[in-house]
Amino acid sequence: MPDTQPFAFELDPYMRHLGFAAEVPAPGSARVWGVLRPEHLNSTGSAHGGFLFSLADSAFALASNSHGALAVALSAHIEYFKTTRAGERIEAHAREVSLTRRTGVYQVEIRADAGLIAQFTGTVYRRPDQPTPLQAGNSAA
Amino acid sequence: MPDTQPFAFELDPYMRHLGFAAEVPAPGSARVWGVLRPEHLNSTGSAHGGFLFSLADSAFALASNSHGALAVALSAHIEYFKTTRAGERIEAHAREVSLTRRTGVYQVEIRADAGLIAQFTGTVYRRPDQPTPLQAGNSAA
Amino acid sequence: MPDTQPFAFELDPYMRHLGFAAEVPAPGSARVWGVLRPEHLNSTGSAHGGFLFSLADSAFALASNSHGALAVALSAHIEYFKTTRAGERIEAHAREVSLTRRTGVYQVEIRADAGLIAQFTGTVYRRPDQPTPLQAGNSAA
Amino acid sequence: MPDTQPFAFELDPYMRHLGFAAEVPAPGSARVWGVLRPEHLNSTGSAHGGFLFSLADSAFALASNSHGALAVALSAHIEYFKTTRAGERIEAHAREVSLTRRTGVYQVEIRADAGLIAQFTGTVYRRPDQPTPLQAGNSAA
DSSP, rough: SSOOSOOBBOHHHHHHHOOEEOOOOSTOOOOEEOOGGGGGGGGTTOOOHHHHHHHHHHHHHHHHHSSSSEEEEEEEEEOOOOOOOOOOEEEEEEEEEOOOOSEEEEEEEEEEEEEEEEEEEEEEEEEEEEOOTBTTTTOOO | OOOOOOOBBBHHHHHHHTTTEEEOOOOEEEEEEEOGGGGGTTTTTTBBBHHHHHHHHHHHHHHHHHSSSSEEEEEEEEEEEOOOOOOOOOEEEEEEEHHHEEEEEEEEEEEETEEEEEEEEEEEEEEEEEOTTTTTTOOOO | SSOSOOOOOOOHHHHHTOOOEEOOSSSEEEEEEEEEGGGGGTTTTTBBBHHHHHHHHHHHHHHHTTTTTEEEEEEEEEEEEOOOTOOOEEEEEEEEEEEOEEEEEEEEEETTTTEEEEEEEEEEEEEEEEEEEBBBTTTOO | SSSOSSSOOOOHHHHHHOOOOOEOOOOOEEEEEHHHHGGOOOTTBOOHHHHHHHHHHHHHHHHHTTTTTEEEEEEEEEOOOOOTTOEEEEHHHHHHHHSSSSSEEEEEEEEEEEEEEEEEEOOOOOEEEETTTTTTTTOOO
């Protein structure tokens, strides 16, 4: 599955549910963004950790599947730096740090008005012979 | 802030948005559960990684704030083991692994029909003199 | 490569350099221990984080390779809880949390005089058709 | 404890035991390097994961303590990308990703002949009123 075509992807149901938009500028890379709504907040009035993780995880999923083969997440971690407020635009930018036939590692920066507010790292196991369901036309959903 | 009273908490807006329910059986512990809806799925038809993390992160927040003082998440990681299907009840159970005046570490098991489907570990920084907003009556939301 | 025989392993050069001893009580499990020497300390007089990680990582390597197939570490993390002093016996106990044909996740508890002093989690990619070099007789060293 | 002076540090006993050398080019940053000796290898003939972690952890310790206040490691994780061979010079470069009065997060790149072979992320809790023992003249060792 060569990277000769732009990756025409479909947002999955959860990304749509949280109001995310996305682009895949090049294989191995992705940007996902959304506006922080009141229902995305924790009890201190800042973005819930699960919301920030979900944004970053979506960028990780798009970047790791953008070569056309199925990439299955094995693990991920996140570090939180700064708080946010309702109404801010939050953006996650994933880049590929390592890629082998069977594995990949992606680093995601999460930015808002205050700059870098969190960072995420994710590891996938790749199935080189199985097409990704994120590609337009492949979805099982 | 001694642990002499049951911890009467309020779900935060994001937990309510994802349809979670919760209990705090004892200080340092929490259970959060929800039903996996179609809007919580990824493109393979399994729970989105962000949904599973959000469930575990909510249990982590309740457990770490259940001593009455504000606990701020510094970092977390998750490992994924098994897939799920729409309609399953997913439950996260957080327990305290370490607690000092200023820090705490929590381990969360995430279970569904197939048993243990993921595990989560989170670290907090504690502010012993600041009350948690998760306690009923304290919320800023 | 069935688990019908006890796993007869060899310590690798780094485990020997740090003075570790080990046992594999059952497939998927391992214990590694050592005495904390002055050269293993950090500048506060406690075990260096790298020493504790090395002990846990060795238990992780033995447990994940104990099925006979090569297991390659993809990622690991560690949380630190308590300090130690020179002369203490430190022990790491690894257990298998998840095992599939291609992947495995292991949790390691690190104990000393004060009880649980750190915990470690590691993820491997498995090569089912390649024998582990940790098995006695296979070593490349 | 202002950053007006160069940080004159001392290697701790474990760094010396593994043959590391180090520099702190600026507050919040550190480089640590060493030559991969036969006693640093695992059973495949590559650097042991514990050795690579120890190198990165040492850079993390120097960078996080270089502001003069004591920084205590709470957690760390590492992702492995490529193998190495005895005789290679391995270098870890730590940079500060986040710094608050009480916390800090550091990212460490680990490089050898093949380029980026692993990456590390570490989180500290800071004690602003307690001087670091890594500063020359403060050591408890």
